[in-house]
Amino acid sequence: MNSRKEPAISPVRTAIAVLAVISSSACSQSDEAVKSSSSEPVTIINHAMSQNITTSEGTIEKNTEPKTPMENVKKVELARKQCLKDMESLEGREKKEIESACARVEIFGACYSVKGTPIYHFDAKSSNERGKRILVFALIHGDEGPSGSVARLWMERLNKIEPRNSWRVVPVLNPDGWRAKTRMNANKIDLNRNFPTKNWKKESAARWKAKKSDPRRFPGKIAGSEPETKCAITHIDDFKPGFIISIHTPYGVLDFDGPRMQFPNFKPLRWFSLGNYPGSMGRYMWAERRVPVLTIELKGNENIARKLEQFDHLQDISGTVAIQSEKILKK
């Protein structure tokens, strides 16, 4: 049976885990077992090399994949270096923990920013057959640092355990924005308005004008035009998530686009619906594809490193909502 918690590690279990690592024994099948975090060999990923992305707004051309195995190995090494660089600029646990997690990241050929920065991802597969597939995006808006810190914490945690759900974390979807500390990407486009939702052209332009053409919310001129948006859609196509978590700041709420359900209590952030917009992830995935989206809106000045347990608990709660919402949808 699934435990109620996500992958919590009790001191006893940690001690057992340390012994397990020392003796290099294989990890157990239990949800909460800790697995060895030794670095894994470079994996070459060549998913969907020649496919384009088809959406209701037309076909979006995918970015190109490297052509030789050597290019692939190099691109993974560069992605791992980029991970370390990004993660060190965020709050988290000890350095060695993120070094170990970054040694596991991978990258798809579609996943480079406007300026060519790698957009890597971290996978933690569950052996639990009933585990859900949870896809996490952070730093979609480059000026929302705490969102990247929570993604870092979750990667560090997932790196040490065998979780009850399968997780994929894309901790920095907008690396150019993160570097420049801007909400938008390097083309000055708000990625969370650029997803190719239905009637995007008409609706996104109308909504933008209604919001006084705020440059921070510019959706772009073509749906799904941005390489970072294409990367996110590549992950959605490849990972086939049953649940998406999108981490932002600064509203301090948990906003759920999904079936009606009773939410678990999480004191630091109340449940509150912010609605969704043309071109947003919430509309693209829940309103049009029936994949629930949990938007975590952290407080703007959140000090993540001082609240490790709180954000571990938030991961547990998110996993529980994923499990419960899928149950409701299957009814």
Ligand SMILES: [Zn+2]
């Ligand atoms: Zn945001």
